[in-house]
Amino acid sequence: MLDFPLWKRILILVVCGFGVLYAAPNFMPSGWMQGLAEWAPGKRMSLGLDLQGGAHLLMQVDTEGYIKEILEGSYKTSVRTAASGAGTFAAVDVVGHALVIQVRDADKLDDFRSRLRREAPELTIETLDGGKLRAELSEQGLRDRVSTLVQQSISVIRRRVDEMGTTEPLIQRQGDDRILVQVPGLRDTERLKVIIGKTAKMTFHMVDMECNPSGRPPATSQIIPSDEAGRDGKPIPYCIEKRVRLTGQNLVDAQPTFQDGRPVVSFRFDSRGARTFGQVTTTNVGKLFAIVLDGKVITAPRIEEPILGGSGIIRGSFTAQSARDLSILLRAGALPASMSYLEERSVGPGLGQDSVDAGKTASLIGMAFVLIFMVLAYGLFGVLADIALLFNVALILGLMSVLQATLTLPGIAGIALTIGMAVDANVLIFERMREEVRNGRTPLSAVDAGYRRALTTIIDSNLTTLIAATLLFVFGSGPVKGFGVTLTIGIVTSMFTAIMVTRLLVVIWLRRRRPQALPV
Amino acid sequence: MMLLRMVPADTNIQFVNKRFIALALSAFLVLSSLGLYLSMGLNLGIDFLGGIMLEIKTKGPADIADLRSRVSGLNLGEVSLQEFGQPDVVLIRLQRQEGGDNAQQEAVTKVKQVLGDAVVEYRRTELVGPTVGAELQEAAFLAIVAAIGAILLYIWFRFEWQFGVGAVVALAHDVITTIGLFSLFSLEFNLSTVAAVLTIAGYSINDTVVVFDRVRENMRKFKKMSLPDLFNRSINETLSRTVNTSLTTLLALIALFAFGGEVIRGFTVAMMWGICIGTYSSIALAVPLLLYLNVHRGGEDVEPEAQKAAS
Numbered sequence: 001m002l003d004f005p006l007w008k009r010i011l012i013l014v015v016c017g018f019g020v021l022y023a024a025p026n027f028m029p030s031g032w033m034q035g036l037a038e039w040a041p042g043k044r045m046s047l048g049l050d051l052q053g054g055a056h057l058l059m060q061v062d063t064e065g066y067i068k069e070i071l072e073g074s075y076k077t078s079v080r081t082a083a084s085g086a087g088t089f090a091a092v093d094v095v096g097h098a099l100v101i102q103v104r105d106a107d108k109l110d111d112f113r114s115r116l117r118r119e120a121p122e123l124t125i126e127t128l129d130g131g132k133l134r135a136e137l138s139e140q141g142l143r144d145r146v147s148t149l150v151q152q153s154i155s156v157i158r159r160r161v162d163e164m165g166t167t168e169p170l171i172q173r174q175g176d177d178r179i180l181v182q183v184p185g186l187r188d189t190e191r192l193k194v195i196i197g198k199t200a201k202m203t204f205h206m207v208d209m210e211c212n213p214s215g216r217p218p219a220t221s222q223i224i225p226s227d228e229a230g231r232d233g234k235p236i237p238y239c240i241e242k243r244v245r246l247t248g249q250n251l252v253d254a255q256p257t258f259q260d261g262r263p264v265v266s267f268r269f270d271s272r273g274a275r276t277f278g279q280v281t282t283t284n285v286g287k288l289f290a291i292v293l294d295g296k297v298i299t300a301p302r303i304e305e306p307i308l309g310g311s312g313i314i315r316g317s318f319t320a321q322s323a324r325d326l327s328i329l330l331r332a333g334a335l336p337a338s339m340s341y342l343e344e345r346s347v348g349p350g351l352g353q354d355s356v357d358a359g360k361t362a363s364l365i366g367m368a369f370v371l372i373f374m375v376l377a378y379g380l381f382g383v384l385a386d387i388a389l390l391f392n393v394a395l396i397l398g399l400m401s402v403l404q405a406t407l408t409l410p411g412i413a414g415i416a417l418t419i420g421m422a423v424d425a426n427v428l429i430f431e432r433m434r435e436e437v438r439n440g441r442t443p444l445s446a447v448d449a450g451y452r453r454a455l456t457t458i459i460d461s462n463l464t465t466l467i468a469a470t471l472l473f474v475f476g477s478g479p480v481k482g483f484g485v486t487l488t489i490g491i492v493t494s495m496f497t498a499i500m501v502t503r504l505l506v507v508i509w510l511r512r513r514r515p516q517a518l519p520v
Numbered sequence: 521m522m523l524l525r526m527v528p529a530d531t532n533i534q535f536v537n538k539r540f541i542a543l544a545l546s547a548f549l550v551l552s553s554l555g556l557y558l559s560m561g562l563n564l565g566i567d568f569l570g571g572i573m574l575e576i577k578t579k580g581p582a583d584i585a586d587l588r589s590r591v592s593g594l595n596l597g598e599v600s601l602q603e604f605g606q607p608d609v610v611l612i613r614l615q616r617q618e619g620g621d622n623a624q625q626e627a628v629t630k631v632k633q634v635l636g637d638a639v640v641e642y643r644r645t646e647l648v649g650p651t652v653g654a655e656l657q658e659a660a661f662l663a664i665v666a667a668i669g670a671i672l673l674y675i676w677f678r679f680e681w682q683f684g685v686g687a688v689v690a691l692a693h694d695v696i697t698t699i700g701l702f703s704l705f706s707l708e709f710n711l712s713t714v715a716a717v718l719t720i721a722g723y724s725i726n727d728t729v730v731v732f733d734r735v736r737e738n739m740r741k742f743k744k745m746s747l748p749d750l751f752n753r754s755i756n757e758t759l760s761r762t763v764n765t766s767l768t769t770l771l772a773l774i775a776l777f778a779f780g781g782e783v784i785r786g787f788t789v790a791m792m793w794g795i796c797i798g799t800y801s802s803i804a805l806a807v808p809l810l811l812y813l814n815v816h817r818g819g820e821d822v823e824p825e826a827q828k829a830a831s
Binding site for chain 2: 050058060193341342343344345346347348350351354355358359361362363365366367369370373374376377378379409410412413416417419420421423424427428431434435453456457460461462463464465466467468469471472474475476477478479480483484487
């Protein structure tokens, strides 16, 4: 029992050393160990939003709206392309998640079908009664589109948030159609919501010259209000085609500039967009071309001549600031779909700092209580247990720094709790030793028996708390998850320090003193 | 050197004899907790119900009546305002707004408008939509069920089934009385509370397992001792450890309660109660129940070496 193999000793020393080393950056002024390798100590713990202050947004992508849009837009175009390729004409309607297609010439049906399959392979086509076709997005196709949608949204949001100049935002996908955005240190959550939430959906349509904006539009068109107000104070309505010619996704650049002394936004399309733009402007000279942003017509200039270069100017009721903001939105790309907010939490820096201070104070005082108690109750061995406890805390902090686990306020509570529970293992062992001494064992064999007998109990009891802690980590969210993390780490490290570190210290002491009686 | 002994060395408290008192007390606690829950319900936080919560700081001590009238005037449904730790910090809660997630946003804007510059600082804002509220409820429920299930499995694996029953009864007792406590004082039941409940579950079993371990060891050692005496002895032997560990954990929790700030106060209170009740249930409930469950002595795999070493 007294033999503590050298490799074990070295292992313990190394682990404890690492613990202290990796925990140290949290107490040093920042920048202390810059320039070291990725794995080397130098990283502080990552603080949760409730300690740093910041904003937390959980958004859900409007997949229904998106599906409708792509059916109306790109898939209808696919139908038309297939129809004209087969030399026929197809009338198409959107019904739910599907397109109902009526091909004019029945003998061209098969040709049309194969063309459509080539144009849009992700559609499943079935024949209905009466020679109609029904084209629907398959389950897999739907999932893929939604997935791409979310990915695109994430990159758009990331660019927008980056442009705000905030530090280390967290933007990640949650589940099938949700996005989580966390921006630490952000005071102005309103602006964040505005910049993220604004769809900045820009679409380009032809104005339907034949319909009357104050009457009922035909099936292929819709009435959309504009930014400008008419004489009666209400926004002037425009009757525009539903068909989307170009979208903001074809947009490459947008810059605020001035024209005739008024702020405007100049834009440029990518090569595909420029081609389409060229086609549209060539075939529609003299007609009005509406630019719709977030469901409102910003402007509807007349097409004077074909624009083949792919660039243009948006004129509207802009101020210098709004022209700038719009350019940011357009440059970062249009959000491909609209979002709804599921959850929003923001913690101001005042509360954040208060929480950190409170957490620190409570932990230090709690630790002091426990340290003192152990000495009072177990004397010298209590001191040894205390030393192990200090290493325990260092290990917890070190592990959290290395893993970059997030520390939250409940997480700090978890550390304090672990401090109280960590000594349990030592208490078990020491009580056992006392008993063995009472039963007449010599000091050495009492220590040995104490550790041996108590080991299974320690493992059993810690394992059950570990189950609870792991479940909290799995099912919890936000601050509660942080609690699960620290508790789990804490239990593991306290088992290690209680069993290995205290034992080493006790053995060293035993060897030196060779006492007659145990001071427990 | 005089050491602090919370529990004298050779106690022989007749726990098992007093079990009827304990069982009666426990039954009372459980029944009254259930009664409280059914009649008064739980003060569910916005984490579960959805809704809006604002923690604000005012200029000087808050005039809660004035703030309340302002917010109530918006007709946004049930409104609750209370002082939160300091006289100039107020917690405002609004019920979930009809109209889905976007309606909540508008409500916050309206409230902020009407509060105007009575508010010096918005320390914390939380909006939880109905979708997320329902999901968090489900997650919390699953977590608790999974925890109890996992723990049961573990005990069943490590001990005889009778021990498992005793452990689960003690655990259920602890969880129910904790919920009763929250119901009684209308403490806010939110995600942190669920975390506390899960931790209490873990701790309670932890405690119970320590006593069970000793019972099992003594059953191997003292084949001739009557069960009540054996149980008594086991409890007394582990008493010192139980008290000390509960004490150290409580010390840490007291520090948290006093200095940890208002945000985690509910959590801390739950934990402190949980430690006390968990200790109590291991001693007064789990072990005496074994008496009624006909635990077998030789039911375990007895290793011959252990027998020799024990005698």
